[in-house]
Amino acid sequence: MWAQVINAILGIWLMAAAAILGYADDKTITNNEHILGPVIASFAIISWWEATRVVRLYNVPLGLWLLLAPWVLGFDNTAATVNSTLVGALVTGLSFVKGKIEDSYGGGWSAVWKSDTLHAREASRQPRVDLDK
Amino acid sequence: MSKEKGIPPGWSYNPASWGQRMPIVIAAMVGFAIATYLALFQLKVIDTVWEPFFGNGSQKILTSKTSQLLPIPDAALGAIGYLVDALAGIIGGTRRWRTMPWIVIAFGLAVGPLGFISVLLVVLQPVLYDAWCTLCLVTALISVVMIGPAMDEMLASLQYMKRVKDAKVSMWKAFWGYKEVQGRVI
Numbered sequence: 001m002w003a004q005v006i007n008a009i010l011g012i013w014l015m016a017a018a019a020i021l022g023y024a025d026d027k028t029i030t031n032n033e034h035i036l037g038p039v040i041a042s043f044a045i046i047s048w049w050e051a052t053r054v055v056r057l058y059n060v061p062l063g064l065w066l067l068l069a070p071w072v073l074g075f076d077n078t079a080a081t082v083n084s085t086l087v088g089a090l091v092t093g094l095s096f097v098k099g100k101i102e103d104s105y106g107g108g109w110s111a112v113w114k115s116d117t118l119h120a121r122e123a124s125r126q127p128r129v130d131l132d133k
Numbered sequence: 134m135s136k137e138k139g140i141p142p143g144w145s146y147n148p149a150s151w152g153q154r155m156p157i158v159i160a161a162m163v164g165f166a167i168a169t170y171l172a173l174f175q176l177k178v179i180d181t182v183w184e185p186f187f188g189n190g191s192q193k194i195l196t197s198k199t200s201q202l203l204p205i206p207d208a209a210l211g212a213i214g215y216l217v218d219a220l221a222g223i224i225g226g227t228r229r230w231r232t233m234p235w236i237v238i239a240f241g242l243a244v245g246p247l248g249f250i251s252v253l254l255v256v257l258q259p260v261l262y263d264a265w266c267t268l269c270l271v272t273a274l275i276s277v278v279m280i281g282p283a284m285d286e287m288l289a290s291l292q293y294m295k296r297v298k299d300a301k302v303s304m305w306k307a308f309w310g311y312k313e314v315q316g317r318v319i
Contacts (some may be wrong), residue, residue, distance in 0.1 A: 049285065051284050106288070
């Protein structure tokens with residue numbers, strides 16, 4: 001989970017970076033960071049919980065975009081370029097950190113459509129009595 | 134064991150227990166209170182809005198074109214959303230993931246779009262209006278934080294519906310929690 005806490009902070013940092021690093025006048029760079037920041041932070045926060053930990057992977061393409069953005073969008077500001085590549089690399093790397101999963105979830109999301117899953121096997125083992133409450 | 138505690142098969146805990154649900158309900162109530170306050174400003178019931186960091190940012194955002202896209206101000210819609218989340222979080226007992234899947238799934242579906250719209254509005258603040266609104270950011274954070282903990286319960290209900298389907302019991306009746314299908318599937 002720590003990795004996703006850092007990613008959430010990085011997302012919030014992107015929202016403030018332009019004002020702090022002094023390139024807020026450049027609309028292209030600033031808009032890029034203001035769009036990606038909240039989205040990265042949201043995906044990271046959603047993946048704090050074990051049942052939705054998989055959402056952390058949605059940040060992989062967003063991190064890769066930050067890595068490439070200075071060249072695709074043609075940044076002409078060194079601080080912004082360094083910031084975007086650095087944050088992009090960190091977000092991408094940290095998105096792959098799954099962390100500990102301590103509880104069990106009946107086989108997870110794929111168990112909603114697959115057969116022979118943990119929840120189905122466990123359910124067939126339990127006696128069906130007095131469940132009418 | 135799962136009969137007493139309501140733990141879904143293959144799970145290590147019950148996602149519908151009050152300990153799991155109360156924090157979400159409380160978060161939704163806080164979101165409701167803040168959104169109501171912002172809506173009162175938008176409806177001109179109160180003249181000023183609390184803004185500690187961004188000067189006239191809140192004022193700019195709350196009176197922007199985006200906030201008036203719909204017949205009622207966006208914070209009022211947000212308040213309704215939080216109220217629906219709070220109600221959907223509180224209705225039903227600790228076995229509701231199988232006794233009333235409809236409310237659990239409605240709850241999960243209500244939490245999702247509210248979070249999505251909140252994040253969208255956060256993006257629009259600086260991009261379209263070059264301003265930030267502190268309390269709008271707080272409500273957005275609340276709605277994002279609610280998504281994760283609401284989803285585990287929905288997962289338990291969806292897995293239950295899958296077992297209902299595999300057992301060839303009426304999914305319609307199980308979804309709405311008809312008495313006659315209760316207990317036919319664990």
